[in-house]
Every structure is written in C-alpha cells, then in structure tokens.
Amino acid sequence: MCCYLLIEYVRPQQLFSPLNDVPVGVIVLGAASLAFLFSGRWFRARGVGTWGFLLFTAVIVASSVMAYEPGTAFAQWRLWFTWVLIYFLIINVVDTEQRYVFFLILWLVFIYYMAQGGAKQFAFRGFRFTDWGIIGAPGWFQNSGEFGVAMCMFLPVSWHFYLATRSQLTRWRKVFVLGMPVTAVIGIVGSSSRGALVGLAAVIMWSLFRGKRRLRAALGVAVLCAAVWLLIPPEQKARLSASGTDYTSQTRETYWKNGLDMLRRYPVLGVGYNNWAHFYADYYWHPWAPRQTLEGRIQLPHNIFIQVMAELGLAGLGAFLLMIALTLTTNYQTRKLARGMPPPSGDFAIHIAYGLDGAMFGYLASGFFVSVLFYPFFWINLALTVALAAIVRRQGLGLAAATASRHARLAARGPQPPMLSVAAKLVKP
Numbered sequence: 001m002c003c004y005l006l007i008e009y010v011r012p013q014q015l016f017s018p019l020n021d022v023p024v025g026v027i028v029l030g031a032a033s034l035a036f037l038f039s040g041r042w043f044r045a046r047g048v049g050t051w052g053f054l055l056f057t058a059v060i061v062a063s064s065v066m067a068y069e070p071g072t073a074f075a076q077w078r079l080w081f082t083w084v085l086i087y088f089l090i091i092n093v094v095d096t097e098q099r100y101v102f103f104l105i106l107w108l109v110f111i112y113y114m115a116q117g118g119a120k121q122f123a124f125r126g127f128r129f130t131d132w133g134i135i136g137a138p139g140w141f142q143n144s145g146e147f148g149v150a151m152c153m154f155l156p157v158s159w160h161f162y163l164a165t166r167s168q169l170t171r172w173r174k175v176f177v178l179g180m181p182v183t184a185v186i187g188i189v190g191s192s193s194r195g196a197l198v199g200l201a202a203v204i205m206w207s208l209f210r211g212k213r214r215l216r217a218a219l220g221v222a223v224l225c226a227a228v229w230l231l232i233p234p235e236q237k238a239r240l241s242a243s244g245t246d247y248t249s250q251t252r253e254t255y256w257k258n259g260l261d262m263l264r265r266y267p268v269l270g271v272g273y274n275n276w277a278h279f280y281a282d283y284y285w286h287p288w289a290p291r292q293t294l295e296g297r298i299q300l301p302h303n304i305f306i307q308v309m310a311e312l313g314l315a316g317l318g319a320f321l322l323m324i325a326l327t328l329t330t331n332y333q334t335r336k337l338a339r340g341m342p343p344p345s346g347d348f349a350i351h352i353a354y355g356l357d358g359a360m361f362g363y364l365a366s367g368f369f370v371s372v373l374f375y376p377f378f379w380i381n382l383a384l385t386v387a388l389a390a391i392v393r394r395q396g397l398g399l400a401a402a403t404a405s406r407h408a409r410l411a412a413r414g415p416q417p418p419m420l421s422v423a424a425k426l427v428k429p
Contacts, residue, residue: 067272076274122190129235133192148196156358164351199366270313300371
C-alpha cells in the first residue's frame with residue numbers, strides 16, 4: 001500500500017518511458033491484495049463509514065444498470081472498483097498505530113514532494129500569474145484546479161501533524177514539517193484556481209471556529225490572510241473580482257443549470273454513472289454538432305454536488321451526504337475516545353482526527369468549483385478516517401480490559417493490609 005502511494009502521488013513510472021503504458025498501479029494493488037489474502041485474513045467492513053461507502057457503491061451499480069447508456073457506465077466501473085479495493089485495503093492493512101503513523105507520514109511526504117515542486121514553480125516565475133497555474137504530478141493532479149484541491153486537504157492534515165509531533169521533533173525537523181503547510185498555502189495561491197482559494201478560506205474559517213483560544217486563533221488567521229492577500233498576483237485579484245460575470249463563470253453556471261435539469265428528468269438515480277458527457281451532448285449541445293466531434297469539448301460540471309445529483313440522482317446525493325456526516329461524526333468519536341488514552345498516542349489521534357475534518361471542509365469548498373468526485377481525495381480521506389477510528393477503538397478497549405483485569409486481580413486477593421490498599425488506590429486510573 002505504501003508503494004501504491006508512491007506510484008499515485010509521485011508517479012516515478014513517468015520517468016521511464018518503457019513503463020508509461022504499463023499499469024503499474026494496478027499491478028501493485030493486485031500484489032497488495034494477494035499479500036493480504038495470503039496472510040490468512042479477509043476483508044472486513046470496519047466502522048459505520050464503510051456502510052455509507054457500500055451504500056454509495058450500490059447506488060453506482062443501480063445507476064449504471066438504469067443509465068441513459070449502460071455501456072458507457074460499465075466501461076468506467078474499473079475506476080470505481082479500484083477505489084473500492086483501495087479503500088478496503090487501507091482500512092484492513094493499516095490496522096495498527098505503528099502502521100497508521102508510517103502510512104500517514106509517507107502520504108504527507110509524497111504530497112509534500114508535489115507541494116514544494118508547486119511552490120518552486122510559483123517562486124521561479126517571480127510569483128506572477130499564469131493561466132495554467134501550477135501543474136502537479138501527472139494523473140490526478142496535473143490540472144491546476146486538482147492540484148489546488150490536493151493542497152487544500154494537505155494543509156490542515158500537515159498542520160495538525162505538526163501540532164501532534166512538535167514536542168518530539170528537533171529544531172530542524174520542526175522546520176521540515178512546518179514547510180508542509182507553508183508550501184501548501186503557496187501552492188494554493190500559485191495554482192491560479194479560484195476554487196482552491198475558496199477551499200483555503202473554508203479551512204481558515206473552520207480552524208478559527210474550531211479552536212478554543214479564539215483571540216489567539218483570530219490573530220493568526222489575520223496574519224495568514226494578510227500574507228495570502230499580498231502573495232496573490234494582481235491578475236488573480238482581478239479574476240476574483242470578475243467572478244460570476246466572466247466567461248468561465250458563466251459557462252459553469254450553464255453546466256450547473258443543465259445538471260439540475262438532468263436531476264429533474266431523472267430524480268432517483270440520475271442519468272447514470274459516467275453518463276454526463278453523452279447525455280449532455282444529446283440534449284444540451286448544438287443539434288448540428290455530431291457527437292464524435294465533441295471529444296474533449298464537453299466538460300464535467302465543475303461541481304461535485306451537481307455531478308453526483310446529475311449522474312446518481314437523489315439516491316447518490318443522499319449517500320454522499322451520509323458519508324460526509326459519517327466522516328465528521330467518526331472523527332468526533334475518535335477524539336472522544338482518544339482523550340482517555342495516554343499521550344502521545346491520544347494526542348496524536350486527536351490532532352489527526354481534527355486534520356481529517358479540516359481536509360473534508362477544504363475538499364467540499366474547493367470541490368464546489370471542480371469536478372473531483374471520483375478522484376482519490378474524498379475516498380482516501382474517508383479510509384484514513386475509518387482506519388484511525390478502528391485503531392483508537394481497539395486501543396481503548398484494550399486499555400479498558402487491562403484496567404478491569406487489574407481490578408479483578410486486586411478484588412480476588414480479599415482484604416488487604418493498609419499499605420496494599422494505598423498501593424491499589426495509586427494504580428487505579
């Protein structure tokens with residue numbers, strides 16, 4: 001699974017031309033699946049978040065069967081069931097505290113590699129504006145909007161990782177880890193994506209209202225906002241001012257309006273999984289334009305909620321909103337259980353659960369302007385949430401069992417001399 005992260009986020013196979021056409025990611029996932037099964041275990045549905053995930057999968061299957069063009073939906077099943085495999089591998093393989101910490105560190109470092117590359121691109125062009133923004137790793141992040149979404153999710157997780165580990169870091173390691181949120185912010189600004197800036201604002205507001213020390217948080221937010229505003233190029237500020245009236249905004253509003261019309265036509269299961277482009281070509285495009293000439297011209301709706309409503313209907317929207325709610329409630333329960341655990345394990349789990357919440361808000365806000373529903377962002381964040389909750393729950397049950405066993409042994413000894421009674425009180429948690 002760690003090799004999969006390397007392949008997906010760093011894309012080393014792109015450096016060797018003979019590997020360009022080799023499905024390296026599929027091979028690695030197949031090897032991970034076989035290794036897991038040969039270890040004598042089987043995939044288990046851990047946590048309530050998994051049931052929401054399975055419900056969403058069922059909606060995709062039903063929507064594909066009832067789709068406007070079922071063949072088009074079935075042709076894209078491989079993508080979705082790859083996410084199903086990745087999700088179940090993460091929640092079943094990353095099942096101990098040590099594995100989780102190692103997996104999370106690699107995930108952060110691989111995104112850090114992309115973030116510092118983006119920050120370097122922005123700095124080398126003199127922090128000036130460009131239409132293409134910043135290009136991330138080939139694949140899921142090669143578009144500036146997708147890169148911006150990744151940075152919006154990387155920012156809160158990396159910041160809370162720093163808060164969780166700073167007491168154990170040396171001075172230079174603190175500098176290295178602090179570079180993660182710093183390069184994330186620079187990458188968001190340099191991406192030239194208005195959606196990414198909205199995602200950054202959502203993460204900042206979430207951080208402000210979440211904290212208990214509101215005044216201190218407000219001062220930090222004010223300093224950060226001032227630095228971001230000074231860093232934004234004038235052309236980007238002009239684009240922000242023109243939001244809603246420029247050509248790009250009007251085009252997206254048209255897509256959104258037509259997406260809602262698709263929902264009106266097919267309210268339960270939508271037009272079908274992966275059927276957006278074909279349905280749009282037949283009902284909303286120029287009637288004189290043959291479909292075969294539309295390749296690359298019809299875009300997705302640039303909104304995760306419009307996409308799920310249009311393609312999967314109200315059933316898909318309900319399952320998606322349920323997964324969002326389950327993510328937030330699962331992280332809340334994780335923090336509640338972790339507060340009864342000894343440090344540093346308890347503190348680490350609390351901070352990472354907060355970071356995953358922040359990543360969710362960053363994704364939802366930036367995803368309101370980018371079509372990233374079936375990208376790795378949401379699904380890996382959900383898997384990390386469920387895996388962390390399962391680990392904390394298991395450790396909490398183990399701690400409770402150890403405490404109960406200790407009390408049972410003391411009770412079985414019967415009346416104790418005064419000194420032993422004092423000792424029993426000292427070991428009582």
